[in-house]
Amino acid sequence: MSNLLYKEFRLAINPFFYVMPVLLGALMFIPQWIFFFVPLYFCFITAPNLFGVLKSNNDVSYSVMLPVSKREIVLARIASIVTLELLHIVMAVVFAIIHNILYSSSNIFMDPSYAYFGLVFVMFGLFNVILFPMYYKTAYKYGAPVIISTVVAVLFAALVEVSVILNKDVAVFLEGSITRQLVILAVGILFFLVVNAVAYKMGVKRFEKVDV
């Protein structure tokens, strides 16, 4: 498994994608902004480019030639992409901390808080649970999987942001007590873990049927 991860990070993922979390994380400095855009740029830019690169490099034909199971191939792919997502989140956290130090006034939209990051985990979870099972139907067609999973992620983010603006109770619920925010964060992380496990199981099931 570690060999496959090495392959993912050395061959499959272009170093450009390791810089993206820093570049996109810096968007946290935009004052009074919809901060869900920061992780969403992963869906808009990184995901389609990443899958495009995999397709043009014939990655799947290469992977199945190695002495590994199809299950491991799916696991390594999901693990590497989840790692990139986590990098985006970590960098967003770093910039959010700086943001909160620099800007004293509260954001019109959702603040970059614990609860916000909990909901970012939920958003990425929804994105992954649609993307991976759809992608592994063919293991090369990525257009529809990326578009549909991105639309769902955008709808989720929009729902949260609109609710925060239109409904004071939601804003208070999400941005009030720190304890509640930490619970939301924990639930978000748990949701992320569970749906990624589901995405993996479904991805494996579908990839097993693919003739490479």
Add this chain to the structure above:
Amino acid sequence: MAILKVDKLNKRYEKFHLKDVSFTLEKGYIMGFIGVNGAGKTTTIKSMLNIVHRDSGEVEILDKDYTKNEINLKREIGYMFGGVDFYPKKKIRVITDVVMRFYPNWDNEIYLQYCKRFNLDQEKKVDELSAGMKVKYSLALALSHNARLFLLDEPTSGLDPAARDNILELFQEIVENGEKSILFSTHITSDLEKCADFITYIDEGEILESSTRDDFLAAYRLIKGTQSQLTDGLGEIMIAVKKTPFGFSGLAKSSDLAQVSGLTVEPPTLEDIMIYHARRNNNE
């Protein structure tokens, strides 16, 4: 002792069907797997390795069921499918660095020896290699982890005659000690005349023959004669016939030759056997 046993492999596509493909390869021998383009050579090898899902059938390698021991057996097999066609912008040094990690028996010294023998420059990108060099790189990867069985799909296509000769010589060196075996698919029949001990012939997804090269050649005969000698009875026993303004030539099974008299009967080449079978398929 059999190193590879393929038993009743089936794979059905919309327009192609691999039908009950069975053959056995003994330890220490080279088997040529021949057939025209699209006959099912690559599909057979891919189904054997579970890269393509077989509908039914069993594959035993080194006395172990392949499906149950897939990963361990993949480490014991050297396999290639034509030239390297992945990660074209990466240097071969980088690709090798990744591939070698997957094989506990990887021998870098042997790998470097092959690279030297094949004139492969580690610093070149895959894209910068010619078609023949891509095949050689693919072979170098397949040969460098002390495999005991080699499944090579078109290892000589795209190579110049000198390089092909070099590769065929290498194949003979590999099986020399009687411990390793090679199955290689090709449509270049002269390769097989140089080094194959056994021939397995696949035609439209079906194995027509799997035997020693001499038995395989002995099983067929070329018949030549004038137009007037081409009777209906003769036409029936022939696999296919080529007519010229001066006469005809055709291929028949040696076992059917009892009915033939007064005609020129010659041993065919492997190429003749392939051409006449293809001709029959085209006429059907």
